[in-house]
Every structure is written in structure tokens, then in C-alpha cells.
Amino acid sequence: MQYGVIDSFVCPETGTTFSCVISRNNHKAILWYEGMQLLTSGDVLTKEKDRLLVNGRRDELTLHKISIFNAGLWKSLQKRSQCPGNKTYHPALCFYRARCLFECCPYGICGVRLSPLSYREAEPE
Numbered sequence: 597m598q599y600g601v602i603d604s605f606v607c608p609e610t611g612t613t614f615s616c617v618i619s620r621n622n623h624k625a626i627l628w629y630e631g632m633q634l635l636t637s638g639d640v641l642t643k644e645k646d647r648l649l650v651n652g653r654r655d656e657l658t659l660h661k662i663s664i665f666n667a668g669l670w671k672s673l674q675k676r677s678q679c680p681g682n683k684t685y686h687p688a689l690c691f692y693r694a695r696c697l698f699e700c701c702p703y704g705i706c707g708v709r710l711s712p713l714s715y716r717e718a719e720p721e
Contacts, residue, residue, distance in 0.1 A: 599625070601639040607677040611697030614673055616665060617641060624665030626673075631657035634702035681705060 599617035602624075606613045615627045615635045627635075633655055635641070642649040648657055663669070678694070680687050681703030690696075690705045 597643045599641040601635045601637055601641065603637055604635050605674055605677055605682040606634065606679050606698065606702050607673070608679045608692055608696035608698060609677075609694065612660065613702065614670075614677075616670060626663045626665055626670060627659060628661040628663075629657045629659045631655060632700065633657070679703075 597619065599619050602616040602618055604613060604615040611630055613629055613631065613634060615629070616624060617627055618624050633650065635650065640651055642652070647654055648659065649655070650657070674682070678692065679696075680690055680692055681701065686703050687705070690701065
């Protein structure tokens with residue numbers, strides 16, 4: 597079975613990534629997973645025996661849930677996720693105020709994330 601990735605976003609509060617995927621038969625689903633890789637639009641997922649391949653390579657994704665795509669659910673999940681990287685414009689610095697559960701930023705902002713104290717210091721007065 598093959599799926600194409602349409603869109604993805606992350607939830608820093610839970611460390612979960614959500615991806616909307618579509619099968620060759622035009623069946624859409626929402627994947628809830630954890631892993632070091634953010635699936636992006638155009639990526640191809642292939643299930644091969646007990647493995648999940650991303651663009652033909654094995655990846656360390658922990659799949660938590662697969663649900664049939666529902667536009668209301670997708671929008672609700674997106675709305676609850678406050679990660680600055682989920683926006684079209686990806687900032688150079690992360691000003692997310694709460695604790696992020698990602699060890700390394702899925703959007704590549706790893707190592708420059710500011711603590712809430714640094715955020716307050718960086719805000720203009």
C-alpha cells in the first residue's frame with residue numbers, strides 16, 4: 597500500500613506530528629506519529645511487511661493512530677497546535693512560550709529555541 601503526503605504539522609505540547617495522506621484510490625487519512633522526520637508534501641509512504649518506508653527508505657516513525665480524514669478534525673487539530681513552524685513563514689528563532697517536547701525542531705530551528713525568559717528579554721519594550 598502506498599500513500600502520498602499532502603500536508604503535515606506538529607504539536608509541540610505532545611511531541612506528535614500529524615500528516616494528511618492520500619492513497620492511490622483517493623482515500624484520505626490522518627496519521628498521528630512521533631519520529632525524527634517531518635513528512636512533507638510529496639513524500640511517499642509505503643507499507644512493506646512490518647515496515648514503513650518513507651521515499652523508499654526505512655524510517656523510525658512511531659505510528660500512534662490512523663484515522664479516516666475528516667476536514668473538521670484536521671482543522672481542529674491544526675488550530676490547537678501553536679508551533680510557530682506550522683505557519684507558511686518559518687521563523688529563524690522559535691518564540692514558542694510553553695515547553696516543546698521535540699528534542700530537535702522538525703522545522704530545523706534546533707538549538708536556537710529561546711526559553712520563556714529569553715522571549716521576554718527579546719520582546720521590544
